[in-house]
Amino acid sequence: MSRLRIFDHDAPDAPLLATADHTAIAAELGKIGVAFEQWEAAQPVKPGDPPEAIMAAYRTDIDRLVEANGFRSVDVVSIAPDNPSREAMRAKFLDEHAHKEDEVRFFVAGSGLFSLHVGGKVYEVLCEAGDLIAVPDGTTHWFDMGPEPSFVAIRFFTEPDGWVGHFTGSDIAQRFPRYEAGQAG
Numbered sequence: 001m002s003r004l005r006i007f008d009h010d011a012p013d014a015p016l017l018a019t020a021d022h023t024a025i026a027a028e029l030g031k032i033g034v035a036f037e038q039w040e041a042a043q044p045v046k047p048g049d050p051p052e053a054i055m056a057a058y059r060t061d062i063d064r065l066v067e068a069n070g071f072r073s074v075d076v077v078s079i080a081p082d083n084p085s086r087e088a089m090r091a092k093f094l095d096e097h098a099h100k101e102d103e104v105r106f107f108v109a110g111s112g113l114f115s116l117h118v119g120g121k122v123y124e125v126l127c128e129a130g131d132l133i134a135v136p137d138g139t140t141h142w143f144d145m146g147p148e149p150s151f152v153a154i155r156f157f158t159e160p161d162g163w164v165g166h167f168t169g170s171d172i173a174q175r176f177p178r179y180e181a182g183q184a185g
Protein backbone atom coordinates (compact mmCIF):
# COMPACT_ATOMS: atom_id res chain seq x y z
CA MET A 1 0.00 0.00 0.00
CA SER A 2 1.42 3.41 -0.98
CA ARG A 3 1.99 5.66 2.02
CA LEU A 4 2.91 9.24 2.90
CA ARG A 5 4.37 10.30 6.24
CA ILE A 6 5.27 13.91 6.99
CA PHE A 7 7.84 14.75 9.68
CA ASP A 8 9.35 17.89 11.09
CA HIS A 9 12.92 17.63 9.85
CA ASP A 10 14.18 17.67 13.45
CA ALA A 11 11.81 14.94 14.67
CA PRO A 12 12.28 11.70 12.72
CA ASP A 13 10.49 9.65 15.41
CA ALA A 14 7.18 11.53 15.37
CA PRO A 15 5.25 11.73 12.09
CA LEU A 16 2.94 14.76 11.92
CA LEU A 17 0.74 12.95 9.41
CA ALA A 18 0.49 9.44 7.99
CA THR A 19 -1.86 8.36 5.25
CA ALA A 20 -2.24 5.51 2.79
CA ASP A 21 -5.04 7.20 0.85
CA HIS A 22 -3.97 8.02 -2.72
CA THR A 23 -6.12 11.12 -2.93
CA ALA A 24 -4.78 12.49 0.37
CA ILE A 25 -1.19 11.68 -0.63
CA ALA A 26 -1.63 13.53 -3.94
CA ALA A 27 -3.22 16.51 -2.16
CA GLU A 28 -0.42 16.84 0.44
CA LEU A 29 2.33 16.42 -2.15
CA GLY A 30 0.58 18.85 -4.48
CA LYS A 31 1.09 21.57 -1.85
CA ILE A 32 4.87 21.27 -2.37
CA GLY A 33 4.65 21.00 -6.16
CA VAL A 34 5.10 17.22 -6.30
CA ALA A 35 2.77 15.25 -8.58
CA PHE A 36 1.52 11.83 -7.49
CA GLU A 37 -0.66 9.81 -9.88
CA GLN A 38 -1.87 6.26 -10.42
CA TRP A 39 -1.53 4.71 -13.85
CA GLU A 40 -3.05 1.52 -15.22
CA ALA A 41 -1.42 -0.79 -17.73
CA ALA A 42 -3.16 -1.22 -21.08
CA GLN A 43 -2.05 -4.87 -20.98
CA PRO A 44 -0.47 -6.94 -18.20
CA VAL A 45 3.32 -6.71 -17.77
CA LYS A 46 5.71 -8.31 -15.30
CA PRO A 47 9.33 -7.97 -14.16
CA GLY A 48 11.60 -9.44 -16.82
CA ASP A 49 9.45 -8.30 -19.74
CA PRO A 50 11.40 -6.33 -22.38
CA PRO A 51 11.49 -2.53 -21.83
CA GLU A 52 9.58 -2.01 -25.09
CA ALA A 53 6.70 -4.17 -23.83
CA ILE A 54 6.66 -2.35 -20.49
CA MET A 55 6.61 1.06 -22.14
CA ALA A 56 3.92 -0.08 -24.60
CA ALA A 57 1.64 -0.92 -21.66
CA TYR A 58 1.84 2.70 -20.43
CA ARG A 59 2.22 4.43 -23.82
CA THR A 60 -0.72 6.86 -23.37
CA ASP A 61 0.51 8.20 -20.02
CA ILE A 62 4.15 8.26 -21.14
CA ASP A 63 3.27 10.26 -24.25
CA ARG A 64 1.15 12.68 -22.19
CA LEU A 65 4.06 13.40 -19.84
CA VAL A 66 6.63 13.67 -22.61
CA GLU A 67 4.39 16.07 -24.52
CA ALA A 68 3.71 18.22 -21.44
CA ASN A 69 7.29 18.33 -20.12
CA GLY A 70 9.53 17.86 -23.14
CA PHE A 71 11.42 14.86 -21.79
CA ARG A 72 14.27 13.84 -24.08
CA SER A 73 14.62 10.25 -22.95
CA VAL A 74 12.60 7.58 -21.20
CA ASP A 75 14.05 4.30 -19.92
CA VAL A 76 13.15 1.30 -17.81
CA VAL A 77 15.27 0.36 -14.80
CA SER A 78 14.89 -2.96 -12.98
CA ILE A 79 16.47 -4.50 -9.93
CA ALA A 80 15.89 -7.86 -8.28
CA PRO A 81 16.75 -8.85 -4.70
CA ASP A 82 19.58 -11.15 -5.81
CA ASN A 83 21.35 -8.52 -7.92
CA PRO A 84 25.06 -8.81 -7.00
CA SER A 85 25.41 -4.99 -7.20
CA ARG A 86 22.40 -4.27 -5.01
CA GLU A 87 24.40 -2.82 -2.13
CA ALA A 88 26.21 -0.31 -4.36
CA MET A 89 23.00 0.50 -6.24
CA ARG A 90 21.21 1.18 -2.96
CA ALA A 91 24.05 3.31 -1.61
CA LYS A 92 24.04 5.57 -4.70
CA PHE A 93 20.76 7.27 -3.70
CA LEU A 94 20.82 7.04 0.10
CA ASP A 95 22.19 10.52 0.88
CA GLU A 96 20.47 13.84 0.40
CA HIS A 97 20.81 15.17 -3.13
CA ALA A 98 19.01 17.21 -5.79
CA HIS A 99 18.86 17.21 -9.58
CA LYS A 100 18.85 19.97 -12.18
CA GLU A 101 15.79 18.37 -13.73
CA ASP A 102 12.51 17.04 -12.38
CA GLU A 103 12.79 13.52 -10.97
CA VAL A 104 9.93 11.65 -12.60
CA ARG A 105 9.53 7.95 -11.89
CA PHE A 106 6.72 5.46 -12.49
CA PHE A 107 6.71 2.20 -10.53
CA VAL A 108 5.63 -0.66 -12.79
CA ALA A 109 6.33 -3.24 -10.09
CA GLY A 110 7.84 -3.42 -6.62
CA SER A 111 8.44 -0.40 -4.40
CA GLY A 112 10.87 2.24 -3.17
CA LEU A 113 10.99 4.92 -0.49
CA PHE A 114 11.45 8.57 -1.48
CA SER A 115 12.08 11.17 1.23
CA LEU A 116 11.70 14.80 0.17
CA HIS A 117 13.21 17.54 2.36
CA VAL A 118 11.14 20.66 1.78
CA GLY A 119 10.38 23.70 3.95
CA GLY A 120 11.67 22.24 7.20
CA LYS A 121 9.71 19.01 6.74
CA VAL A 122 10.47 15.55 5.41
CA TYR A 123 7.84 13.97 3.15
CA GLU A 124 8.44 10.22 3.13
CA VAL A 125 6.65 8.59 0.20
CA LEU A 126 6.46 4.82 -0.15
CA CYS A 127 5.85 4.34 -3.87
CA GLU A 128 4.39 1.07 -5.09
CA ALA A 129 3.31 -0.51 -8.36
CA GLY A 130 1.07 1.89 -10.28
CA ASP A 131 2.45 5.07 -8.67
CA LEU A 132 3.93 7.99 -10.59
CA ILE A 133 5.92 10.57 -8.63
CA ALA A 134 7.23 13.80 -10.18
CA VAL A 135 9.59 15.81 -7.96
CA PRO A 136 10.53 19.34 -9.12
CA ASP A 137 14.14 20.09 -10.00
CA GLY A 138 16.19 21.38 -7.08
CA THR A 139 14.14 19.51 -4.46
CA THR A 140 16.49 17.96 -1.88
CA HIS A 141 15.68 14.29 -1.36
CA TRP A 142 17.00 10.77 -0.94
CA PHE A 143 15.77 7.34 -2.04
CA ASP A 144 15.99 3.93 -0.40
CA MET A 145 15.32 0.72 -2.30
CA GLY A 146 16.05 -1.43 0.77
CA PRO A 147 18.54 -4.25 1.36
CA GLU A 148 16.69 -6.67 -0.94
CA PRO A 149 15.53 -4.27 -3.65
CA SER A 150 12.76 -5.22 -6.00
CA PHE A 151 11.30 -2.82 -8.52
CA VAL A 152 10.77 -2.00 -12.16
CA ALA A 153 10.51 1.74 -12.85
CA ILE A 154 10.10 3.98 -15.87
CA ARG A 155 12.37 7.06 -15.66
CA PHE A 156 11.98 10.33 -17.57
CA PHE A 157 14.93 12.63 -18.31
CA THR A 158 15.33 16.10 -19.82
CA GLU A 159 19.10 16.33 -19.31
CA PRO A 160 21.19 14.59 -21.98
CA ASP A 161 23.52 12.98 -19.42
CA GLY A 162 20.81 10.94 -17.70
CA TRP A 163 21.00 10.60 -13.92
CA VAL A 164 23.19 13.26 -12.25
CA GLY A 165 22.89 13.79 -8.48
CA HIS A 166 24.16 16.89 -6.67
CA PHE A 167 24.83 15.86 -3.07
CA THR A 168 24.25 18.40 -0.29
CA GLY A 169 26.70 16.86 2.19
CA SER A 170 23.96 16.73 4.84
CA ASP A 171 23.63 13.65 7.04
CA ILE A 172 19.87 14.15 7.54
CA ALA A 173 19.00 10.98 5.63
CA GLN A 174 20.82 8.88 8.22
CA ARG A 175 18.46 10.13 10.93
CA PHE A 176 15.25 9.23 9.10
CA PRO A 177 13.61 5.81 8.64
CA ARG A 178 15.02 3.56 5.97
CA TYR A 179 13.03 1.25 3.75
CA GLU A 180 11.92 -1.57 6.02
CA ALA A 181 11.77 -5.12 4.73
CA GLY A 182 8.15 -6.13 4.44
CA GLN A 183 6.72 -2.61 4.72
CA ALA A 184 5.42 -2.66 1.16
CA GLY A 185 2.57 -4.72 -0.22
Ligand SMILES: CSCCC(=O)/C(O)=C/O
Binds near residue numbers: 141143163
Ligand atom coordinates in the same frame (compact mmCIF):
# COMPACT_ATOMS: atom_id res chain seq x y z
C1 LIG B 1 13.09 4.51 -8.96
S1 LIG B 1 14.58 5.11 -9.58
C2 LIG B 1 15.08 6.10 -8.19
C3 LIG B 1 16.48 6.39 -8.13
C4 LIG B 1 16.79 7.76 -8.62
O1 LIG B 1 16.90 7.92 -9.79
C5 LIG B 1 16.97 8.84 -7.72
O2 LIG B 1 17.48 9.99 -8.17
C6 LIG B 1 16.62 8.81 -6.43
O3 LIG B 1 16.75 9.91 -5.71
Ligand SMILES: [Fe+2]
Binds near residue numbers: 097098165
Ligand atom coordinates in the same frame (compact mmCIF):
# COMPACT_ATOMS: atom_id res chain seq x y z
FE1 LIG C 1 17.19 11.59 -6.88
Ligand code: NI
Binds near residue numbers: 009120
Ligand atom coordinates in the same frame (compact mmCIF):
# COMPACT_ATOMS: atom_id res chain seq x y z
NI1 NI D 1 16.71 20.88 6.95
